[in-house]
Amino acid sequence: MCMWCERYGEGYERWYLNPANYARRLYKIRKEEIEAAGAESNPQAAGGMLGVGRDFLEASDRGDLETVQRLRKAAHDFSWTIHFGQVVTLEEVHQVLEFMYPIGLMTCACRRSMRGLPDGENFTCIGMGPGMYKWERWPDTYRGGLSFLTPEEAKETIDTLNRRGLVHCLYTFGTPYLGGLCNCDYPDCGGLRTVLDMDVRVVWKGHYIAEVDTELCNGCALCPKRCQFKALTFSSSALKAYIDPMKCFGCGLCRNVCKADAIKLVDRATLPTVANVW
Amino acid sequence: MLPTINVNDDKCPDPLACRKCLLVCPTRVLGLGTNVSPKKYRETEPSHFIVRGVRFQACTVCMKCVEICPNGAIQVTLDRGVAA
Numbered sequence: 001m002c003m004w005c006e007r008y009g010e011g012y013e014r015w016y017l018n019p020a021n022y023a024r025r026l027y028k029i030r031k032e033e034i035e036a037a038g039a040e041s042n043p044q045a046a047g048g049m050l051g052v053g054r055d056f057l058e059a060s061d062r063g064d065l066e067t068v069q070r071l072r073k074a075a076h077d078f079s080w081t082i083h084f085g086q087v088v089t090l091e092e093v094h095q096v097l098e099f100m101y102p103i104g105l106m107t108c109a110c111r112r113s114m115r116g117l118p119d120g121e122n123f124t125c126i127g128m129g130p131g132m133y134k135w136e137r138w139p140d141t142y143r144g145g146l147s148f149l150t151p152e153e154a155k156e157t158i159d160t161l162n163r164r165g166l167v168h169c170l171y172t173f174g175t176p177y178l179g180g181l182c183n184c185d186y187p188d189c190g191g192l193r194t195v196l197d198m199d200v201r202v203v204w205k206g207h208y209i210a211e212v213d214t215e216l217c218n219g220c221a222l223c224p225k226r227c228q229f230k231a232l233t234f235s236s237s238a239l240k241a242y243i244d245p246m247k248c249f250g251c252g253l254c255r256n257v258c259k260a261d262a263i264k265l266v267d268r269a270t271l272p273t274v275a276n277v278w
Numbered sequence: 279m280l281p282t283i284n285v286n287d288d289k290c291p292d293p294l295a296c297r298k299c300l301l302v303c304p305t306r307v308l309g310l311g312t313n314v315s316p317k318k319y320r321e322t323e324p325s326h327f328i329v330r331g332v333r334f335q336a337c338t339v340c341m342k343c344v345e346i347c348p349n350g351a352i353q354v355t356l357d358r359g360v361a362a
Contacts, residue, residue: 193333
């Protein structure tokens with residue numbers, strides 16, 4: 001159980017399975033908080049840096065660990081209050097799509113910022129809840145428009161994105177209000193870039209860890225390219241998949257291509273040394 | 279040592295349509311953003327889109343973005359303004 005489940009789970013197994021965290025009451029709070037924090041006045045926000053700037057990179061470059069830690073903490077405080085994500089499995093996404101309404105398919109701000117991806121090729125982001133109703137008022141935030149999906153259509157869309165190799169992350173917009181279901185990949189997701197390149201945790205690991213059953217692994221090597229977190233490699237000497245549990249985010253994408261059924265997700269909480277590695 | 283990346287916005291009128299530098303960068307160092315906040319009921323004008331260096335730690339100073347820009351809008355330098 002992560003810190004967010006403890007704070008906002010309210011009896012549900014996970015905080016993001018608690019429908020109250022998607023509710024309009026929280027959305028109203030969110031508008032005030034974001035405006036108070038001045039998030040919308042920052043033109044660089046579209047760069048996906050989420051509070052980490054040149055000063056952080058320079059401190060890191062010159063080995064000034066004290067400054068790096070200070071800036072990292074400030075970035076955590078900001079991100080965890082306003083906007084951060086947590087990796088979830090395909091099954092968990094399906095669960096969320098059962099109780100969320102409305103569900104809207106929209107364009108991805110990260111890929112627009114990273115590659116200038118045209119709207120027509122960029123419908124990989126899902127927005128959920130009352131925030132979706134403002135899409136016509138904010139055409140720039142919702143560039144390319146918005147398609148409302150039924151739960152079944154949304155599940156099919158998510159399944160397709162999963163087959164493409166995209167990781168599902170639930171995002172807050174004023175924590176704990178959850179409104180975004182991002183489908184991410186390295187290097188084009190600003191969140192994944194920030195957490196993997198800079199160890200600034202704007203994306204939290206999920207509640208699972210993938211484990212390889214080396215008896216069952218047939219060495220087909222389809223899974224390593226599914227890992228967006230540099231946690232899964234292929235051992236050329238053992239001819240088996242190898243997963244680093246310290247780096248695994250528990251998304252389950254590797255498991256979904258394993259024809260030998262050799263990869264299982266285990267609950268992070270059952271592994272004492274990684275139980276609190278988020 | 280981190281490189282410095284300067285973009286002359288006057289020479290970069292519509293980066294969202296052009297996006298050559300964004301696509302050529304091997305490590306997605308550059309970011310496309312806007313220099314104004316989103317406005318109600320209308321899209322941001324193309325001229326308000328800007329390209330900036332963002333992920334400097336991943337820049338190898340390969341100069342591909344400098345070479346591909348049709349308007350010569352991008353400068354990449356290393357070590358206090360000495361041209362790389």
